């Protein structure tokens with residue numbers, strides 16, 4: 001009997017899981033279920049080149065001609081609505097079900113919305129291709145953009161919109177943007193990038209509400225300021241898509257809880273990518289990593305767990321990049337509060353530098369701004385030093 | 390033919406980026422020189438900034454690896470080969486003969 005594996009979520013983690021399953025010798029059926037109608041595409045360009053109009057839908061396709069040989073059964077445009085843990089069958093919104101011997105959960109995350117913003121046109125989130133197409137069309141005829149949230153989405157959308165010639169204001173509740181991932185000192189450098197390029201950044205300010213009846217007209221801040229806006233982008237974080245598993249018996253927390261090998265508490269069910277919170281030995285807790293490279297690489301571990309093979313060698317250190325105002329920011333390692341960044345090359349004022357975060361005198365993470373060559377070398381050096389996570 | 394640099398300024402394990410309309414990256418792999426298009430076929434990264442391991446260059450942005458002999462990527466996210474160019478070493482200088490067509494283009 002050939003066995004069936006169902007992959008739920010047809011994006012980077014789902015496609016990478018299907019590829020890894022074949023690579024590791026699974027020759028049974030693989031059914032890939034995705035609620036978007038599109039074949040897997042790359043999300044990072046959606047806030048960068050695709051939003052700017054310099055890349056096309058074809059350019060951002062994740063699949064390659066070689067994937068045809070994977071012999072995958074695609075169920076696109078079909079939402080999974082439940083998982084029966086004993087029979088391991090995935091229930092679909094159209095009433096059908098996929099019975100499987102193994103299940104890979106790869107449903108990713110969705111954009112958090114601002115309460116009270118529903119139904120007001122001109123207000124956008126950015127997660128999907130459809131979101132990006134809609135936002136691009138709206139930006140093309142707009143003059144004033146207000147971005148809520150100065151995280152990755154906020155910074156990248158603001159940067160692209162400035163490139164398109166819009167007047168941009170970014171509103172952030174925290175005193176320093178990106179302080180979570182980068183720490184206060186280097187988050188402050190990202191704040192300066194906004195100013196360098198003519199974006200107004202208002203920090204330590206909350207949003208009281210959006211003003212407008214059919215179409216948004218302004219953003220009202222908690223301090224009383226009213227910011228006129230033709231378009232508003234809400235970039236206030238992402239939530240894991242796990243509600244459909246509520247009655248499945250799969251343990252959930254901030255995402256699907258798994259062990260280090262991506263196994264959930266239900267035998268034969270693994271989880272990967274943005275929807276999964278895997279146990280991290282160095283952190284001593286489950287951590288949900290929301291970065292591209294993780295979604296690309298982690299499925300090899302999950303496939304090995306599902307197929308009973310040997311797990312791939314040591315997990316590489318976490319890595320992400322971000323492009324803001326022409327500055328390429330790259331980060332690798334595991335930073336904690338209290339780790340001290342030290343600039344070892346270049347100059348912050350020149351927006352070209354490499355900073356190493358140290359804990360007890362040892363490097364634990366590295367950030368490069370416009371320093372790809374040196375960053376690559378440091379990223380390599382971190383590999384053996386940071387315990388696998 | 391583009392003159393790149395004296396062989397002495399490109400020691401083994403090093404790479405140099407030759408600015409041009411389509412920039413070229415030249416590598417010294419244990420004394421053997423290779424040239425490819427510098428811009429990754431996936432997105433916007435300079436391969437001269439990547440990690441050289443044997444005759445393979447790993448892209449500094451998303452880590453696709455390209456074979457310097459064939460230009461072919463070993464795995465995702467890159468799908469398309471980079472153009473390779475012929476390198477000629479004469480009188481202690483490294484020269485590159487730029488290939489005409491984008492042979493790797495799909």
Ligand SMILES: Cc1cc2nc3c(=O)[nH]c(=O)nc-3n(C[C@H](O)[C@H](O)[C@H](O)COP(=O)(O)OP(=O)(O)OC[C@H]3O[C@@H](n4cnc5c(N)ncnc54)[C@H](O)[C@@H]3O)c2cc1C
Nearest residue numbers: 009011012013035043044080107108109273274290291292
């Ligand atoms: C605009 C943008 C820019 C980004 N830029 C960067 C960057 O520069 N660098 C970086 O490191 N990371 C970046 N990221 C993050 C990166 O894209 C994600 O980490 C990655 O997409 C995660 O992949 P995933 O497959 O786990 O989840 P997702 O890409 O979220 O895919 C999950 C898929 O599952 C589908 N799905 C959800 N629920 C169901 C269901 N019930 N049934 C069927 N299908 C379902 C979803 O519709 C989606 O297609 C960016 C993200 C966005 C949105």
Ligand SMILES: NC(=O)c1ccc[n+]([C@@H]2O[C@H](COP(=O)([O-])OP(=O)(O)OC[C@H]3O[C@@H](n4cnc5c(N)ncnc54)[C@H](O)[C@@H]3O)[C@@H](O)[C@H]2O)c1
Nearest residue numbers: 149150151152153154171172173235236237238290321322
């Ligand atoms: N380069 C990258 O790595 C990249 C780029 C784009 C998106 N992404 C991913 O996309 C997802 C969403 O990104 P994001 O930028 O929305 O999330 P984020 O968590 O990076 O940033 C959200 C920001 O919004 C702020 N915020 C929250 N509520 C707010 C409010 N009511 N008013 C004002 N500010 C508020 C937070 O303090 C935070 O700074 C994440 O998973 C992210 O990793 C990554």
Ligand code: FES
Nearest residue numbers: 429431432448451
């Ligand atoms: S830009 Fe080279 S692999 Fe993505």
